[in-house]
Structure formats: C-alpha cells, structure tokens
Amino acid sequence: MLKALHSTLLCDIANHATATPDKIALVEGDNRITYAQLVSRIEACALFMQSLGLQVGDRVLLSAQKEKEFIYVYFAAHLLGVVNVVVDSAAPRERLDYIVNIVKPAACFGETGVVAGCHIIPFAEIPLDDCCEAHLKSPRLQATDVADVMFTTGTTGAPKGVCLSHDNISGSASNTNGFIGTKTDDIEALALPLSHSFGLGRLRCVLSVGATLVLVSNFANLKSFFTVLEKEQVTGFGMVPAAWQYIKRFSGRRIAKFADQLRYIEIGSAAMPVEDKRLLMELFPKTRLCMHYGLTEASRALFSEFHANAANLESIGRPASSLVDVQICGEDGQRLNNDVDGELCVRGNMVCRSYYLDKDNEEAFYGDWFRTGDWGHRDENGNFYLTGRKKELINVGGEKVSPAAIEEAIMSLGVKDCACVAVNDPNGVLGEVPKAYLVKGETPIEINEVKSRLAQLLPPHEIPVEWEWIECIPRTSSGKIQRLKLKQ
Amino acid sequence: MESRVKEIIARVLNVDLSKITDTLSSGDIPEWDSVGNLAIISTIEQELDVEFPLEDLFDLTSVESIVQEVTKLLHA
Numbered sequence: 001m002l003k004a005l006h007s008t009l010l011c012d013i014a015n016h017a018t019a020t021p022d023k024i025a026l027v028e029g030d031n032r033i034t035y036a037q038l039v040s041r042i043e044a045c046a047l048f049m050q051s052l053g054l055q056v057g058d059r060v061l062l063s064a065q066k067e068k069e070f071i072y073v074y075f076a077a078h079l080l081g082v083v084n085v086v087v088d089s090a091a092p093r094e095r096l097d098y099i100v101n102i103v104k105p106a107a108c109f110g111e112t113g114v115v116a117g118c119h120i121i122p123f124a125e126i127p128l129d130d131c132c133e134a135h136l137k138s139p140r141l142q143a144t145d146v147a148d149v150m151f152t153t154g155t156t157g158a159p160k161g162v163c164l165s166h167d168n169i170s171g172s173a174s175n176t177n178g179f180i181g182t183k184t185d186d187i188e189a190l191a192l193p194l195s196h197s198f199g200l201g202r203l204r205c206v207l208s209v210g211a212t213l214v215l216v217s218n219f220a221n222l223k224s225f226f227t228v229l230e231k232e233q234v235t236g237f238g239m240v241p242a243a244w245q246y247i248k249r250f251s252g253r254r255i256a257k258f259a260d261q262l263r264y265i266e267i268g269s270a271a272m273p274v275e276d277k278r279l280l281m282e283l284f285p286k287t288r289l290c291m292h293y294g295l296t297e298a299s300r301a302l303f304s305e306f307h308a309n310a311a312n313l314e315s316i317g318r319p320a321s322s323l324v325d326v327q328i329c330g331e332d333g334q335r336l337n338n339d340v341d342g343e344l345c346v347r348g349n350m351v352c353r354s355y356y357l358d359k360d361n362e363e364a365f366y367g368d369w370f371r372t373g374d375w376g377h378r379d380e381n382g383n384f385y386l387t388g389r390k391k392e393l394i395n396v397g398g399e400k401v402s403p404a405a406i407e408e409a410i411m412s413l414g415v416k417d418c419a420c421v422a423v424n425d426p427n428g429v430l431g432e433v434p435k436a437y438l439v440k441g442e443t444p445i446e447i448n449e450v451k452s453r454l455a456q457l458l459p460p461h462e463i464p465v466e467w468e469w470i471e472c473i474p475r476t477s478s479g480k481i482q483r484l485k486l487k488q
Numbered sequence: 489m490e491s492r493v494k495e496i497i498a499r500v501l502n503v504d505l506s507k508i509t510d511t512l513s514s515g516d517i518p519e520w521d522s523v524g525n526l527a528i529i530s531t532i533e534q535e536l537d538v539e540f541p542l543e544d545l546f547d548l549t550s551v552e553s554i555v556q557e558v559t560k561l562l563h564a
Contacts, residue, residue, distance in 0.1 A: 090518050218521040220514035221549045246522045250545045455502055461523055
C-alpha cells in the first residue's frame, strides 16, 4: 500500500483504501471507482510517471479536466514529489505560454495544447493496469515541499504562481472539513472547476475524509445537475454566488426539493448579497450553509455558517480553525484595534510560504502574515467584515480578472488609451463585470469591432460588458490610472 | 432560424460551428458553462428580439430545445 509520509492527504486516502476498500470514492458518469481502485490507479499512474523519468521537484502541467484521470495524475505527482501546475486548458494561449515559460514543465498531462519541447500525454494514454508497488521508488520528501503551483490573477496582468506545500493543502482540507462537518457517508457533487482553488479544495476535502465525490461538468445544465442530486442521493456541494444567481434564474425554487437530503453547501470566492443568504436559509432550514473567505494563497481563512450567524450575515466570518489567525494590519504591518479598517492579513497551516517568482514575494507578507490586499475590520466578538479591496482585481462571478490584462488586450487593437473598472453586473448574476473606458485613436474603430476582436484574445468573462468613449483617462502624475475617479 | 441560432451559440462560446449539433447540451463542452449559457440566452434575446419566459429556461438545455423555443416565440 502506498507510502507517503510527507502527504497527509495521501495517507488519509490510503487509510480509507485499507479500512473500506469497496467504498465508492469517485463517480464519473456510469463509472464507479472504489477507494482500493483509486489507490491502485494512483500507484499505476505514479509508476508510469516514474518510467517517463520524472524526478522529485520536476513540474508537470496538468490540465484541469473534470475526469478521473486528472485525480490519478494529481495524487501520483504528490506521491513522487513531482509538482503539479494545474491549468485551465481553455485559458488563452498567451496565458498558458506565460506559465510554461516560467515553470518549464517536464511533461504535460491532459489536453494542454502544444507545448514546445514538452512531452504531452493525453489522459487516455496513461496505463492504469494494476502495478507492483515494489517498483515505485520512495523519495525522501518533507511535508513543507511544494505539492502544487496554482496560478492566480496578478494585479499587473501577469499571473502569479502560488506555491502550495503538502501541509498547506492537507491543512486547508482539515480546517474545512472540521468547520463544515463533512463525513465519510457524505456524497458530494463537484460542479466547480478544478482549475480553481475552491473546486480542487472540495476534491481534497471529500477524498481525505473518505466520502464519495460525484464529478459533474458544471452548473450550466441544471436539469442534469438535479438528476445527479436525485440519482446519487447527493448530500453536499460547493458553489460560487454567481452559480446561485444562475440556479435561481434558471430553475426558480426547484432546488428546495433536495433540502432534506443536502447536509451542507459550501459557498465562496465572491461576496454574496444578504438577501441571497436569507433565501438560502429559508429554502434549506436544516442544511449547513457555510461560506468561506479565502484566496488561493490562504485557502478558506474565515468561515461563517448562515443559520448559526443569522444575526450577523454581513460578516465574512471567523478563522476557519484554531490553526488559522487573521488580523487587521495598518500600512506598517502593525495590528490595528477592533473596528478600525485595515488590510486583512492571514497566517496558518494553509497559507502559502511563497510565490513561484521571487519578484512576486516583494510586499506579499508582513513577516509570516500573508497580505490579502482586502480591506476590512474585526468587531469585538471576533467577526470580520470586508469594506473594500486594495488590489484592483475585478471579481466576475468568482473569477478574478486583472483590469491591466483587459486594457493591454484592448490597446493592442488600435485604441489610443483605455481603462477598465468593476461595475455591478446589469443582469444581477455575476456580481461584478468589467466596464471599459476608451479614448479614440487616429484610426476609427467601433466598439462592436473591439468586442469581436477581443473575443480572440480574452476568455468571455474578461470581455467588458459596458463600454464608454471618453476624452481622456484620468491618471496620476506618474501615469497610473485613477480608477476610483472613473468609478465616481 | 436554426442556422442563425447555431451561429450565435458558436460565436458566443467561441467554438467551431461544426461542434454545434442538435444534441449538444449545456455542460457537454467546457465552453458551455453557466456563464456561456447566460451569454447565449441574452445574445439570442438581443439579436433575435425575443424574450424567453423564465419558466421555460430550465428546459432549454440543448441546441435543439433552444431552436424550438426561438421558433415558437417568433411564431407566437
């Protein structure tokens, strides 16, 4: 049986395979994979990766497709000390090329597209026959070694690689399971994308506790999602607030018929209006409605359960566990008093130790406190509240979008100048959406043409929803865009 | 009308028109996620000047069902 003392997650999964080998770990369509099969396939995959010559510390690009093979490769890499760089293969080519240039992967798994000089292995070509574990080398690894590098949106437009160690990801799973109360007999539907910290985190939570994970492509087809809830007797799922807006709009109150079977719903990645929290409480009176505040760098730092915190629904919660500290800091990094606004800073077992590139670590921490870039305060009872954001990212339905990246793409189309800011989604679904302010250049160009050409450069959620021509973009004397002036 | 609806779906999802078959459903391809579905519905409403009744949205899960709904609305 698999030995990986550096990875609490792998040890947990191996223990489930020993204690309950026939328990279903994964459901993918009609395929059902037991814990014994899961471990055996992780080992087979690790053996295959070893045969490719992959070494401890090598990076592999892993396409976040919602398939069981993704999970085998993901954990096999952890077993060997190979670092997963999990990417959304549908991301713009430029973004993937940027990531490849930085991490220089030794191999690519899944549909990553062509990567120069790199061995690409489609999931279907991974041999998963039973393997002899004796052939697997057992490298000496530490829990603090990097397990995954997740790229998040940076404020300058270039993605930042967040280095998460084995103890970071198991710490986050343990904190989250402790708060939500996920148990071995739970069955969770995973409709969140695996390329994000939230979805990947749910996967780890479910498997570490020995529960069953049902892979669902996404929330787009709610008829199909509800069929899965019924057929698999699902007891929990995770969603972003935009998914809830979507569920409400496309299915009304139909989901309430599952209220008795759903033990928990985890919500996160963006703010949720209080009226939506109240509606969820009404529709799910017995379900644990757990909303987290966190970032890829500090996954699930705070938690709030709506029913338990009904008098305080504006709060983003309290620290997820006794192993997590959150404090409000002033500009000098000093802790501020209660009720005073400052920057939320986090330290704890799940907080990353560094970014992949040294330059991204500058000003990222106050000592061992990670600076979130979000502003807020703490009340005398220990509840935290968000009041603003220092970083200029736009949160489109949970997807963080850099205005600088959109501006760069628009400028490449012949516009003289432009600036993007967050505005409320006019459709009331995504929370925030980008708005672009444009200044005409010498060559005339219509907004419709900018929009259609932008579709070739940016993913759909990054394309501005509102557009406005203006005379000039307000800038500081150093040339920095004054976005607040535009918002006003 | 069928070809117009399919052209809109392909354009909104930024995928090749050949992928937009009658039986293709939301969630079948990564591009057709909930954000993509919202964009399809709003673009069809804008460009074809129709308004999908809220109670019908739950059943609009495939290319075929969207084409049928648009045809019904345009002839109502």
